[in-house]
Amino acid sequence: MKKKLILESGEVFYGTGFGAEQDTAGEVVFNTGMTGYQELISDPSYCGQIVCMTYPLIGNYGINRDDYESIEPAIKGLIVKELCDLPSNFRTQITLDELFQKKNLSGISGIDTRRLTRILRNKGVEKGKIVNADADEQAVIEELKSTTFPTNQVEQVSTKTSYASPGRGFKVVLVDFGSKLGIIRELSQRNCDIIVVSHDTTAEEILLMDPDGIMLSNGPGDPEDNADALVMIQKLLGKVPIFGICLGHQLIGLACGAKTYKLKFGHRGGNHPVLDLEKNKVAITSQNHGYAIDQESLKNTDLVETHIALNDRTNEGVKHKIHPCFSVQYHPEASPGPEDANYLFDEFITLMEDFKK
């Protein structure tokens, strides 16, 4: 199946399709992880995006039953240099190609992913489409230029109904903006009694559950598209300890009066160094974000910057000066990636303990 990837800027890449046969369009971004393709394919924060893997061989350990980060992948497509069709790992159940067929997802292999990444890095992320090799390029470019992708990604991936993941420890309400399962795993490991609620749950509904703490999850899209969530956060601040991850972090920023902006090409991968400004310690972190909190705008808020990215010095963490509330832009749950930042879940537990005293 000969296919090609066409970018809005007019660049064309020829390759071979895998997975489903249908065309797919989305925002083309790149991820620098050497492993972890199963986790990122199923990470709901990639909703609406086509991901280019910079590592040249993808699929070599197949797909297994344990490494999903959601049940239904929300990713739009995958771009790889070489696709492995004969995976070797004791956990392998199916190949990456088979997963894409089963989930009706389209991918393209045989792409010069280095050239593509250089384009995205220089020009910034842009819209793209994977189509049949004989498709009319000019027509696709025009179509991409005139398309605006949906902005309701959080609604697409958030749970529709609340559900519980019981434990005997602290009662945590996890607001699901597109949560990775890794967050539930980390809270469960610490015996938390979790209730997962939809993104549009109100502060009043959450407080009725009498939680010891609130976890604001990661999620796709532009943080500014979640006005209702800001009201919810504003009403919860000071009443219950809050921990935010990625989109959850950006929403805390917006709720406290800071601004967010779109990065040129985002941070996506498992090797991003972050400096903890208080501890003066570096952690290698797992990241997946296209937006960031504007550091200047933090000055007029009750938030202080706690972490910065060492690659580009952008914001990676904040905490509230008065209320028990902190958040990070990266992924302490890893899945995939290094577990250096795992201790933040322990700090959340301590915050809930202290608040109860």
Ligand SMILES: NC(=O)CC[C@H](N)C(=O)O
């Ligand atoms: N992983 C996330 O939560 C991503 C947050 C947001 N959608 C961004 O791209 O910046």
